[in-house]
Amino acid sequence: MEVVIVPDATAGGELIADAIAALLRRKPDALLGVATGSTPLPVYEALATQVRSGAVDASRARICQLDEYVGLPADHPESYRSVVLRQVVEPLGLTEGAFMGPDGTAEDVQAACEAYDRALAEAGGVDLQLLGIGTDGHIGFNEPCSSLASRTRIKTLTEQTRVDNARFFEGDIDQVPHHVITQGIGTILEARHLVLLATGAGKADAVAQTVEGPVSALVPASALQLHPHATVVVDEAAASKLKLADYFRHTYANKPAWQGL
Numbered sequence: 001m002e003v004v005i006v007p008d009a010t011a012g013g014e015l016i017a018d019a020i021a022a023l024l025r026r027k028p029d030a031l032l033g034v035a036t037g038s039t040p041l042p043v044y045e046a047l048a049t050q051v052r053s054g055a056v057d058a059s060r061a062r063i064c065q066l067d068e069y070v071g072l073p074a075d076h077p078e079s080y081r082s083v084v085l086r087q088v089v090e091p092l093g094l095t096e097g098a099f100m101g102p103d104g105t106a107e108d109v110q111a112a113c114e115a116y117d118r119a120l121a122e123a124g125g126v127d128l129q130l131l132g133i134g135t136d137g138h139i140g141f142n143e144p145c146s147s148l149a150s151r152t153r154i155k156t157l158t159e160q161t162r163v164d165n166a167r168f169f170e171g172d173i174d175q176v177p178h179h180v181i182t183q184g185i186g187t188i189l190e191a192r193h194l195v196l197l198a199t200g201a202g203k204a205d206a207v208a209q210t211v212e213g214p215v216s217a218l219v220p221a222s223a224l225q226l227h228p229h230a231t232v233v234v235d236e237a238a239a240s241k242l243k244l245a246d247y248f249r250h251t252y253a254n255k256p257a258w259q260g261l
């Protein structure tokens, strides 16, 4: 696992956008797994800026969702489908045809989960999966004690996650669904490159446990330790509880430029 400490969220967004741009130059039809929440927004803004300026051509990129609320109408402004279309697909100049996600409105949720896992594999697998992290260490919506081998499935949100996400629902926790579909940890680990971005002091404990703690279902993001190509990008605040911060800084400062992320 590589840990890159950046000065702030904007720098993290630019660094990751550069890595996505480099991937699209190598593989124009790359399948990009995207995350929701506030953290990845600087990535999407930086990437859209590069696309608008002509620095990178994203016209053949494909976008896939990490997770989804169960039971929200697909066109609800806070369904993750709507969020990803608004924050990623449209700003990159793509259409819905370039986008795939699990069906949170399906009557047979289990079948929808299995169909999504299959669709990801049939699309050739995810080339780069961008991840955020919950304050409880979740990735996607894999809450603590999710199986590290889990596939896409239905999960029940913790109260903490519903409290954290109430800000997207007018601050009203009662509007936050209890159930979600999420790519499983086993599914996420199949992506070729995992890039987790964490910013702010509120993520410092979760980051320290993810990077320096044991691999544990209690901290789902710690599963990144099992992946051969995982990059954790953190700002100074989110890095503040890392014991090896100086080592990570030294390693990155001396990394050969050709290696990229």
Ligand SMILES: N[C@@H]1[C@@H](O)[C@H](O)[C@@H](COP(=O)(O)O)O[C@@H]1O
Pocket (backbone or CB within 6 Å): 035, 036, 037, 038, 039, 040, 066, 067, 131, 132, 133, 134, 135, 139, 140, 141, 161, 165
């Ligand atoms: N399902 C999403 C996660 O993918 C995201 O990482 C997390 C953190 O969000 P934020 O970046 O807003 O802190 O929120 C939600 O739970």
